[in-house]
Amino acid sequence: MANAQRNYFELFGLEPNFFVDQKDLSSKLKRLLQSAHPDRHAQGGSQQQMLAMQKTTRLNDAFAVLKHPVKRAQYLLQIEKDIDTTKDHTVNDPEFLMQQLELREELDNLTQQKDASALMDFADKIEMMAEEQETALGELFKQDDWDLEALKVSIYKLQFLHKTLHDIELAEDKILD
């Protein structure tokens, strides 16, 4: 009769872990939706349809979190250590701060020049940095005793790179218009 909601990993029949097989996750989502999606309950009453919508909403939400390395890492720290890393926090790493500034400046320049192909190269560069950072974060999660401070910093760095990628997309949109 346990009333506690199952966490996002459990919804997908997974152990809480930073490493998630994306292909498996995506095929599981489809299987779960085959049974949960409101279209499968169209002949049920309004209450059943409402429940189906809520369950599907939660599955979609869970999928979005488990798919994204930053959100997944944040969620993992939340459920395992009760630490909220989604709010703003400062990183005391002068080298990283310097790099942050430089990257933002580069993005601003490229946006002003409206140079779509240079912007794409820039995106490739950031993407590579993000991949490296994700690997580093994975290494930290592999340790038996999590170094919480290091994890927080690593998540923040990865978050910054993803935010930059998002901003590049926005800049590309503007150039396309």
Add this chain to the structure above:
Amino acid sequence: MALLQISEPGQSTEPHKHKLAAGIDLGTTNSLIATVRSGKAETLADADGKHTVPSVVHYVDSETIEVGHKAKQQQSIEPGNVISSIKRLMGRGLADMDKIKEFSANQLVESDTGMPGVVLENGIEKNPVEVSSDILRVLADRAEETLGGELGGIVITVPAYFDEAQRQATKDAAQLAGLKVLRLLNEPTAAAVAYGLDTGSEGIHAIYDLGGGTFDISILRLQKGVFEVLATGGDSALGGDDFDRAIAQYLVEQANVDSGDRRAHQLAMIKARDIKEALTDTDTVEVNFLEWNGQMSRDQVEEIIAPIVDKTLLSCRRTLKDAGVKVDEVDKVVMVGGSTRVPLVREKVEKHFKVPPLTDIDPDKVVAIGAAIQANVLIGNKSDDDMLLLDVIPLSLGVETMGGLAEKIIPRNTPIPIAKAQEFTTFKDGQTAMAIHVVQGERELVEDCRSLARFELRGIPPMVAGAARIKVTYQVDADGLLQVLAEETTSGVKADITVKPSYGLSDDQITNMLQSSFSHAEGDMEARMLREQKVEAARVIEAVTAALNENGKELLTEQEYAAIQSSLEQLNQTSQGDSVEAIEKAIEIVEKNSNEFASRRMDASIAKALVGHEVDEI
């Protein structure tokens, strides 16, 4: 209200009863209705064998209306009493009218729907929901006559790029026509269903849908009956009519027509359409328009319309990017909409995607056919496959923040249904109310986005500035329709919300409009409602009892079990009486008591889907 009937996917709870359902393509220029008969989806024709119904309504007088071909014929005779292209006005406000070229400003007035009303020469005034509803009713009548029974439900297609207000207006129109909407389905998704099921095709598909008044591009992944929309884009105010308009503009210039001559402009539009259609098969065409006689070549017309086609390709590029798909990963391109018959469109699309576009299914009918297939599944007629449509929200939903900026709460192309919550706080000591402005669109400034609704959250307990925690939740359902809830969480006090949709009808308005059309049959209505309520009660009792017997003992505490059972007994007694409200109330109590049980049952069934499959695989 079959509360707890959880049937296996694709399996009807009443396998022997074939229910009538239809798919409707409610287009800007033409509309169609289709249904599944003997396992095959097909569009339905009128007595003359014509499938398409021009989306044109002629309001002859306050009693008589004509819809379709007859109305279209009247268009050149008395254009002042004929309404066409009404879809362009759905969910729009008077302020949007500069973008909408079909209606002249003096025809339009403010109506109490927030949408413009159209005033005809004979003094009749109609709002867009009413006009659309008149078209839907004619289509539904055709289906009911052909099928010999009342429709149990319909699926109506909408452009994927339709925003919230446009979707809601479409649903309102169906409700006004007395039709039950099973689902609003995006047009490209419908086309993908028709196409995918017909050919068994898998992989990444681009659906290029250029209709009369709207353009949509959707990127889908088709895999084992699952139609997963990866991204969708387009322009809800761009279509083949813009080709006609560009050509008409040329004609008008050649013939030196006065810019205020509405009649001549309308004739030019009709002429332009003829020219466009003629040039699909031939290279040059003779043109006689008013004082001007001349020739137009295909090259010449292509030059006129090329900028419009290029605009659609720009949308394609952006949508591919959103989908995270590269152009060479697209396996197939499916063409939908009458305007894709234009050779230049096909050429340019082929060049862009580097694959020859597919036109196997009649591009005019493919959307209605897909809608009919989905309607047949949703009404509960057994379907052989585990067809499942996973769609996305086309435009970002946001909220106005300080300085007139729009902050995104749900970004575009998020799979639906979805819910997102955002926290806000008060900025003044003792503040007890807060205004929330819901917007839709991609732009940074609120004034560039579409205003969907303004909420006022009242009754916040007085606190110091910044102490209140106001949680605003956006919930988008499977139709792509939004519901917004607001709550002050620190005090646990649920504040009142007043919702005023910027466009569209309130529930009261719909009820009033429905009642005024049914008022003569009020007595019948009451008797019918009581009958329906009793049937409903019987169904609830049967369903909940069956669920209790199946796994009530397993999933419920004794107390919970007893509570549900006593509310069932109560309902059973109440349903012997003849008070509609009392029965309604008793059903509500059963639902309230059994909600958690239903939720646990559904969780168990969903979890089983995962486990069951894994066992299968071993």
